[in-house]
Amino acid sequence: MSLTDLPCVKHVKSLPDDELIKVLFVNPNSTQAMTNACLKMLAGHVAPDTVVYGYTAPVGRAPNVxxxxxxxxxxxxxVMEDAYELITQVDCVLVGCFSDHPLIKSVREEFDDVVCMGIVEAAVYSSRIIGSKFGVLASIYKSQLRDEETIAGLGMSTFCVGLLSSGIKTVSDLVKVEEAELHKAMSKTALTLVEEYHADTIVLGCAGMSDLKDAVQNALQEKGYEIPIIDGVVCGINMISAVYRSGLHTTSKQGAYSSAKEARELRGDVVGIKR
Structure with missing residues (x-):
């Protein structure tokens, strides 16, 4: 597989290909429709010096959620087995999962000259720039609990007023809900974060929430609230390309992200990694 095999998004006045910052948007689940939705959402938000390639984890080897x-x-x-060579061909990797996904630290540790970020980092860091207190709109109840730990790990708990979901327990239940009903439930939850928890920004807690943004924004505006709705995919693509553009092209190898590659190869423990 090469980058030319992947769908991509560029600016309408893009620079020549050999001058572009190459960002690989990694959807770590195997649902191609989610990758496509994220790329569609990015249209109009990619800088002229950047190209975003959309990668979806392989069906049958990665979970679909x-x-x-x-x-x-x-x-x-x-992903590490299937996309190892792809990652060596890009400058940046954005992991499209709103969690402390283990792929983020794995890429930072394994590759010397690739900048890697997760959408949860991009979203909450952006919220701190444009607001004082953020609330997270979680997809399901389990994500709500998991994301609390993620935000604490980023040192952002002080600025997070709360994480709320619509109360739906599992993704299996979520997909059974009609779109209009889901939009209504999530909009109501967002309103609770604003009125009762006093959030001044709302973070969308899933890469797959792109179609919810307008519905939530409109519901808040109807109540008189001009609250920024933050999507980690759009923020992440622009944040990670800005980091690279600033001359920060490598992850520090002097600490926790020092590579284990050499020791692994000395042990002969390279099974499954495709190069």
Whole structure:
């Protein structure tokens, strides 16, 4: 597989290909429709010096949703086996899962000259720039609990007024809900974050929430609230390309992200990694 095999998004007045910052948007689940939706959402938001390639984890090897810790581990293995060579061809990797996905740290550790970020980092860091207190609109109840730990790990708990979902327990239940009903439930939850928790920004807690943004924004505006709705995919693409554009092209190898590659190869423990 090469980058030319992947769908991509560029600015309408894009620079020549050899001058572009290459960003790989990695959807670590195997649902191609979600990748397509994220790329569609990025149209009009990519800088002229950047190209975004959309990669979807392989069907049958990665779960079709990332709902729990094991899903994250399985999807990391699938992506590292399937997309290792792709990652060597890009400058930046944005992991499209609103969690402390193990793929983020795996890429930082394994590759010397690739900048990697997750959409949760991009979203909450952006919220701190444009607001004082943010609330997170979680997809399901389990994500709500998991994301609390993620935000604490980023040192952002002080600025987070709360994480709320519509109360739907699992993704299996979520997909059974009619779109209009889901939009209404999520909009009501967002209103609760603003009126009762006093959030002045709302973070969308899933890469797959792109179609919810307008519905939530409109519901808040109808109540007189001009609240920024932050999507980690759009923020992430522009944030990570800005980091690279600033001359920060490598992850520090002097600490926790020092590479384990050499020791692994000395042990002969390279099974499954495609190069």
């Amino acid at each position: 990332i709902e729990g810790h094991l899903d994250g581990i399985q999807s990391t293995i699938a």
